[in-house]
Amino acid sequence: MxxxxxxxxxxxxxxxxxxxxxxxxxxxxxxxxxxxxxxxxxxxxxAGALGPRRLDLDLEKLGFGVTVFLGVKLALKGRVSLEDFERAVSAIPEVQTVEHVLGLYDYRLRVVARDLPDFERVLRRRIMTLPGVGQVEANVLLSEERRPGPLG
Structure with a gap:
């Protein structure tokens, strides 16, 4: 620190x-x-307190009107490595963040799509076919309020 x-x-x-x-x-x-x-x-x-500077894109104005948070639990069968899953899911352009978490699910993903049918396509054709995917829970983002954080 x-x-x-x-x-x-x-x-x-x-x-x-x-x-x-x-x-x-x-x-x-x-x-x-x-x-x-x-x-x-x-x-x-x-010291690592400042990372790379990034643009804050307005996804809705760019045509991505739906944001979904996915909880992904890896299947116990097959014992896919975490690295294999992370590498595969990170290659999907619609997946904005991949977070390895502790709790009911193994991963939390932030996925953007043009609309709900587009999200369904991404889910069925890309995410559900990834190695080791077991249970998935989706939460659609309704609104977002940005908070300044602990320094604000």
Whole structure:
């Protein structure tokens, strides 16, 4: 775990809100020079507190109107390796996240589709045919509220 001071937390909050901020802009907001800000961001990145910067896509506007969370329990028969399942499911473009979890299911998947018939096609033709898939439970996302997280 990395030790964070108030300035580090302010940097993380600002970048969480807008990851495109330049060090000079960020520094002006926080009362730091551009080089000092850059050094802090580099230290946070090197320590693993900051990962790669990603775009936040509006999936609905891109034609993906349905998001489904799938709970997947692997079948005990055949004893497929977790790595084989993870590799196969990660190759499906509609699967946005693959989370290995503890509980009723072995994996939680976030799947996007154009509509419910498209999701059914993905489920039947791609996910249910994966090695080791046993029980599957689907939960359709109705709405989503983004929370700022512990630094917000």
């Amino acid at each position: 990395i030790d964070l001071d108030a300035t580090d937390r302010a940097i993380l909050r600002a970048l969480q809100a807008d990851a495109t901020l330049k060090a000079s802009t960020l520094g002006r907001r926080l009362g730091l020079s551009q080089p000092a800000t850059w050094r802090r961001v580099k230290r946070l990145t090197d």
